Amino acid sequence: MSYKLKxxxxxxxxxxxxxxxxxxxxxxxxETSGNSSYTSIPVETPDxxxxxxxNYENAVPPISIGKVTKANVKPPEQIYLFELEFKSxxxxxxWLLMRHKLDGxxxxxxxxxxxxxxxxxINAKEYSGKKKQGKAVIIEFWxxxxxxxxxxxxxxxxxxxxxxxxSFSDVLEIEVWAVKSLLINGKTPLEDWLPYNTxxxxxxxxxxxxxxxxxxxxFGANAKERNIHYPNINGVRPDYPGEKVEFIAVQGxxxxxxxxxxxxxxxFTE
Numbered sequence: 470m471s472y473k474l475k476x477x478x479x480x481x482x483x484x485x486x487x488x489x490x491x492x493x494x495x496x497x498x499x500e501t502s503g504n505s506s507y508t509s510i511p512v513e514t515p516d517x518x519x520x521x522x523x524n525y526e527n528a529v530p531p532i533s534i535g536k537v538t539k540a541n542v543k544p545p546e547q548i549y550l551f552e553l554e555f556k557s558x559x560x561x562x563x564w565l566l567m568r569h570k571l572d573g574x575x576x577x578x579x580x581x582x583x584x585x586x587x588x589x590x591i592n593a594k595e596y597s598g599k600k601k602q603g604k605a606v607i608i609e610f611w612x613x614x615x616x617x618x619x620x621x622x623x624x625x626x627x628x629x630x631x632x633x634x635x636s637f638s639d640v641l642e643i644e645v646w647a648v649k650s651l652l653i654n655g656k657t658p659l660e661d662w663l664p665y666n667t668x669x670x671x672x673x674x675x676x677x678x679x680x681x682x683x684x685x686x687x688f689g690a691n692a693k694e695r696n697i698h699y700p701n702i703n704g705v706r707p708d709y710p711g712e713k714v715e716f717i718a719v720q721g722x723x724x725x726x727x728x729x730x731x732x733x734x735x736x737f738t739e
Contacts, residue, residue: 530645531558534727537730538732547639548634550631552629557625562721564649568616580716584612589709591687594607604673620660649721655718686706
């Protein structure tokens with residue numbers, strides 16, 4: 470009489486065995502009607518290596534603060550004008566990020582989410598220096614998370630005599646990040662994705678009279694005040710990439726929180 474041995478593998482051991490032998494189990498993503506079959510849809514995850522935020526309190530910051538004035542406006546809104554100088558770094562940290570509002574936050578997860586009702590959630594303003602010498606570009610990101618940014622040249626500095634911040638509370642510091650890369654959806658550098666030049670020109674000095682008369686690089690309502698390249702287009706310029714901005718990832722960060730003193734005797738009326 471011969472006997473056949475049967476190996477019975479308990480179900481609880483099947484999954485560990487499959488993973489140990491390198492087998493893969495397709496993910497159940499969508500069920501097709503009528504057949505009980507499933508389609509596995511691969512999702513590409515960007516390789517984002519988040520670096521810890523490091524405070525560089527003892528190093529020379531990339532901005533210097535001069536006079537700070539506060540507007541006489543109805544509370545709780547507050548408006549500040551800063552005399553700011555943005556200084557180029559001597560390495561690959563070309564982007565400087567700031568809070569959009571003075572009492573806002575910069576997302577420490579290093580991923581700034583976009584939004585469905587505004588695509589692309591980006592606005593850029595180009596300021597001209599005295600006698601049209603030099604230009605400075607300020608990028609605004611209007612996602613679920615927001616920030617303002619300026620991309621510096623390799624050498625030199627950009628100075629604003631009156632850089633405006635809004636706030637709803639008293640804040641006596643400016644937070645600034647020096648950043649190596651801003652990546653659209655974790656892949657494409659922002660300066661390559663946008664259809665216009667984002668790098669400010671060295672030596673640009675923005676005076677008060679020019680502060681509120683920038684060219685909007687994202688729209689083409691008219692040639693004089695907005696985008697001179699698309700004078701007959703109303704709305705977002707047509708040469709934006711078709712890619713939806715899900716998020717902007719930040720790589721390579723140095724962070725400063727720089728205190729300042731308010732020039733109380735220099736308050737102005739907005």
